[in-house]
Amino acid sequence: MANLSLKHIYKVYPNGTKAVNDFNMEIEDKEFIVFVGPSGCGKSTTLRMIAGLEDISAGELMIGENVVNDMEPKDRDIAMVFQNYALYPHMTVFENIAFGLRLRKMPKDEINRRVTEAAEILGITEYLGKKPKEMSGGQRQRVSLGRAIVREPKVMLLDEPLSNLDAKLRTQMRSEIAKLHAKLKTTFIYVTHDQIEAMTMGTRIVVMKNGFVQQIDTPKNLYNYPGNKFVAGFIGTPQMNFFEGTLLKKGDKVEINFAYSDAKITVPYSMMYKAKPAYLDGKTTVYIGLRAEAVSVNPATVKASKSVIKVRVSHTEELGNQTLLYGDINMDGDGYTESSTRIIIDADGSLEYKPGDIIDAALDIEKVHLFDRETELSILPRLPEYNYLDCAVKDGTLSFLGTQIKLPAAINCPDGKYDLLIPTDAITLKGGDAEINIVSCENVNGKNLISFELGTRTMFAVVPAPVKCGKGKISIDLKKISLLSDGAAVVSEMPSVVRFEGSLMKEKVKEEVTGGSKTKMKKVIKFFLNIGGYKMLCPDAVADKLITAMGVKKAFTDKLIYECGVYDLQFAEEGVEAEAVRIADYGKEKFTVCKAGEDEFFVYGQHDGGNVKLLPDVEKLSIIQADKNIRMI
Numbered sequence: 001m002a003n004l005s006l007k008h009i010y011k012v013y014p015n016g017t018k019a020v021n022d023f024n025m026e027i028e029d030k031e032f033i034v035f036v037g038p039s040g041c042g043k044s045t046t047l048r049m050i051a052g053l054e055d056i057s058a059g060e061l062m063i064g065e066n067v068v069n070d071m072e073p074k075d076r077d078i079a080m081v082f083q084n085y086a087l088y089p090h091m092t093v094f095e096n097i098a099f100g101l102r103l104r105k106m107p108k109d110e111i112n113r114r115v116t117e118a119a120e121i122l123g124i125t126e127y128l129g130k131k132p133k134e135m136s137g138g139q140r141q142r143v144s145l146g147r148a149i150v151r152e153p154k155v156m157l158l159d160e161p162l163s164n165l166d167a168k169l170r171t172q173m174r175s176e177i178a179k180l181h182a183k184l185k186t187t188f189i190y191v192t193h194d195q196i197e198a199m200t201m202g203t204r205i206v207v208m209k210n211g212f213v214q215q216i217d218t219p220k221n222l223y224n225y226p227g228n229k230f231v232a233g234f235i236g237t238p239q240m241n242f243f244e245g246t247l248l249k250k251g252d253k254v255e256i257n258f259a260y261s262d263a264k265i266t267v268p269y270s271m272m273y274k275a276k277p278a279y280l281d282g283k284t285t286v287y288i289g290l291r292a293e294a295v296s297v298n299p300a301t302v303k304a305s306k307s308v309i310k311v312r313v314s315h316t317e318e319l320g321n322q323t324l325l326y327g328d329i330n331m332d333g334d335g336y337t338e339s340s341t342r343i344i345i346d347a348d349g350s351l352e353y354k355p356g357d358i359i360d361a362a363l364d365i366e367k368v369h370l371f372d373r374e375t376e377l378s379i380l381p382r383l384p385e386y387n388y389l390d391c392a393v394k395d396g397t398l399s400f401l402g403t404q405i406k407l408p409a410a411i412n413c414p415d416g417k418y419d420l421l422i423p424t425d426a427i428t429l430k431g432g433d434a435e436i437n438i439v440s441c442e443n444v445n446g447k448n449l450i451s452f453e454l455g456t457r458t459m460f461a462v463v464p465a466p467v468k469c470g471k472g473k474i475s476i477d478l479k480k481i482s483l484l485s486d487g488a489a490v491v492s493e494m495p496s497v498v499r500f501e502g503s504l505m506k507e508k509v510k511e512e513v514t515g516g517s518k519t520k521m522k523k524v525i526k527f528f529l530n531i532g533g534y535k536m537l538c539p540d541a542v543a544d545k546l547i548t549a550m551g552v553k554k555a556f557t558d559k560l561i562y563e564c565g566v567y568d569l570q571f572a573e574e575g576v577e578a579e580a581v582r583i584a585d586y587g588k589e590k591f592t593v594c595k596a597g598e599d600e601f602f603v604y605g606q607h608d609g610g611n612v613k614l615l616p617d618v619e620k621l622s623i624i625q626a627d628k629n630i631r632m633i
């Protein structure tokens with residue numbers, strides 16, 4: 001029983017393959033986590049790093065309270081089950097299960113108790129005296145599970161344990177492993193390339209691609225709220241339909257035009273509040289995603305729907321409980337080849353579909369997914385980063401949705417009409433900038449997302465604790481807002497971090513060492529951080545992490561980038577040299593704009609100007625290996 005914490009975990013193999021990049025996750029005790037993704041995406045490597053079978057290139061791995069990066073596998077209190085169950089053929093099932101315990105010199109009685117109990121849980125008691133060759137594949141995999149269970153590990157790691165089994169047995173073992181998890185009350189981490197296996201077993205799923213985590217979420221949320229096109233396409237069978245198209249805002253409606261086709265539907269603008277206005281210009285191509293079940297050809301549904309498109313029928317696929325109708329929204333398309341116009345529809349099996357027929361299909365607009373064509377990220381994220389509003393500025397006063405706010409001196413904006421971007425984390429539920437009506441509060445991946453009405457609009461905010469619906473007041477942190485005119489920023493969000501270049505250094509220094517009654521001068525190695533030309537003592541723990549992450553040689557030669565928050569720098573007698581240029585007055589908070597080299601940045605507090613020295617809080621630094629772009633701390 002243990003929780004795990006993976007922070008900025010990277011794996012770079014000696015041949016340079018970056019197998020895992022910046023893996024971050026907190027796993028609660030007793031969770032059933034599944035790593036899923038296509039072959040080569042880095043899931044086994046991650047599992048093997050947790051097991052201790054593979055070195056961690058950078059990052060911090062904790063099991064329970066301990067950092068285990070350098071801990072031997074045998075000391076990590078984990079057990080691993082592999083795809084090839086690797087049983088000893090000459091040993092009985094009992095001996096196979098007991099083998100690891102015997103190696104640990106566990107007393108015989110205890111071994112007997114554990115093996116008997118495990119065999120019972122797995123339903124293989126009657127096979128304990130038999131040899132593996134007398135057993136089926138499924139039974140053998142149970143023996144290998146038994147071998148893991150008897151260790152009573154804190155964490156069970158399973159690497160594609162079912163992929164050698166036939167389809168029927170796989171389904172059966174799937175539910176048995178889920179049952180086992182419920183019984184053992186241990187943290188499980190399970191690797192598979194099979195999304196159905198992932199969806200049916202995991203309490204949370206980590207979807208990976210090319211060494212990068214794509215999304216971590218519950219099966220339901222992955223299905224309903226995929227964060228990008230890859231996750232949308234990977235989860236769910238048949239695969240989600242992806243079309244290309246454009247979105248055009250017309251008053252309180254948005255027209256969705258499908259490319260290479262005459263198909264067009266209209267949705268309320270309220271559905272698109274989370275989307276950047278730039279997507280709604282009628283020119284920017286986006287991916288439109290619709291699952292097979294979000295399209296209906298049922299005549300009654302079509303009749304009642306306002307979002308109907310034409311489909312040219314190609315063929316059907318009978319799956320017994322489901323009829324998949326293939327077609328094309330381009331009347332010249334063939335419906336067979338995957339394309340931007342091919343459509344798969346979960347159809348009514350009692351109806352007849354003739355190839356070549358042109359039929360009406362109703363789209364469930366509530367279930368439309370939209371993705372950016374370049375980044376492939378959802379343009380309607382579940383946890384939006386910004387509220388996009390129309391606003392006006394006149395004589396230093398900002399007006400939007402019937403609300404007026406006096407802009408602070410730091411925001412110098414000519415009179416005019418703008419697009420206003422208010423980050424969802426810039427809104428707090430106290431103060432008196434505006435009165436609102438809170439409509440909902442939901443937990444999205446551990447964050448509290450509220451939606452509220454202000455004037456005629458629904459807006460979003462991320463708040464520290466859950467709140468009740470109803471009337472409330474908000475204030476807006478104006479240093480975080482942006483004002484855009486034709487897509488160009490007239491006022492930008494104040495940067496919240498400062499970056500310095502530098503490196504790690506070591507030096508031999510003389511230090512007084514007291515032993516008994518004697519005090520001697522002794523040479524010791526001390527580590528220093530060179531931060532933007534300023535040398536400061538580096539805590540041993542920080543140096544340790546950097547050396548582990550970069551290797552002993554590179555740690556002292558590679559360029560580093562230090563990042564610290566604007567509140568984590570102090571004007572001091574010693575520190576990074578810079579020039580104080582001006583004051584940015586945001587009302588309650590005042591910042592000094594400083595310049596070091598070409599770079600301008602903000603520092604909390606006021607300074608008269610001239611040369612300054614800035615002392616970073618070393619405990620709060622984030623450190624990146626510059627050329628590899630690996631965040632180590």
Ligand code: ADP
Binds near residue numbers: 045
């Ligand atoms: P998955 O388990 O998702 O199929 P892996 O974690 O096994 O993927 O591999 C991730 C990537 O790392 C792949 O590109 C693979 O070729 C590479 N890789 C795995 N093991 C090694 C190794 N020992 N040396 C070099 N590259 C490796």
